[in-house]
Amino acid sequence: MRVLVVSDIHANLNALEAVLADAGSVDATWCLGDLLGYGPDPNECVERIRNLPNLTCLLGNHDAAFLGQIDVDTFNLEARQSLDWVKNRVSDDNMEYIQRLPEMTEVGQVTLVHGSPRNPIWEYILDPRTARRNLDHFQTPYCFVGHTHLPILYQFNPEMTVVTVISPEPDNSYQLTPRALLNPGSVGQPRDRDPRAAYGIYDTEKALWQPHRVTYDIAAVQTRIRLAGLPLKHAMRLAEGW
Ligand code: ZN
Numbered sequence: 001m002r003v004l005v006v007s008d009i010h011a012n013l014n015a016l017e018a019v020l021a022d023a024g025s026v027d028a029t030w031c032l033g034d035l036l037g038y039g040p041d042p043n044e045c046v047e048r049i050r051n052l053p054n055l056t057c058l059l060g061n062h063d064a065a066f067l068g069q070i071d072v073d074t075f076n077l078e079a080r081q082s083l084d085w086v087k088n089r090v091s092d093d094n095m096e097y098i099q100r101l102p103e104m105t106e107v108g109q110v111t112l113v114h115g116s117p118r119n120p121i122w123e124y125i126l127d128p129r130t131a132r133r134n135l136d137h138f139q140t141p142y143c144f145v146g147h148t149h150l151p152i153l154y155q156f157n158p159e160m161t162v163v164t165v166i167s168p169e170p171d172n173s174y175q176l177t178p179r180a181l182l183n184p185g186s187v188g189q190p191r192d193r194d195p196r197a198a199y200g201i202y203d204t205e206k207a208l209w210q211p212h213r214v215t216y217d218i219a220a221v222q223t224r225i226r227l228a229g230l231p232l233k234h235a236m237r238l239a240e241g242w
Helices: 013-023 042-050 061-066 077-087 092-099 128-137 218-228 232-240
Strands: 002-006 028-031 055-057 104-107 110-113 142-145 152-156 163-166 180-183 197-203 208-214
Touching: 002 013, 013 042, 013 197, 013 208, 013 218, 042 055, 042 092, 061 077, 077 232, 128 152, 128 163, 128 180, 218 232
Parallel strands: 002 028, 028 055, 110 142, 142 180
Antiparallel strands: 002 197, 104 110, 152 163, 152 180, 197 208
């Protein structure tokens, strides 16, 4: 099965459409949360995602904050401003859809979660030590996470003691072996200084991971951010990938 893996779309429709077009035909799509926040197209992105066939979609921290499930005081000023903006703009139907999203799930050999297995909504896995500590919190050979907006692959040895940290090169193939934890990066707001939208293709039979990057019309999204009255910082950062 050829699976499209996306995360952190953040209401950026141009980036999402570019990813879907670039990925081509897939058997399933796994979305690791944060449909909302930052970007100008919340309803369009929720609808595009929820209508994909064989979709598994997780709840992210921005989605949870939108639902009022978590305290937004922990968000930075611009993130709070975009949450205020989105509150009255998401349709009831899309809101009900977001309310039904799980925090963590398993599909075959892979655990899917937005933040981390031990703290599904909030924890950032930014280093090998944190990745290692999360191994006890999922049972499957592999775990895919989002949240940091940084593509990364942590590959453990059979003793689970040594970890290899790989910054995946776009369009390369990586053979996963049990166990591994990876992040596809962000569709709608990359933070690794590469402004191209990030995603991955996962082959479930071969356990093969292929990271990809794709350009999209950033200027069009920046214009809609300005017209919407969203913080200009969100527009600036898209062009530079931070
Ligand atoms: Zn995010």
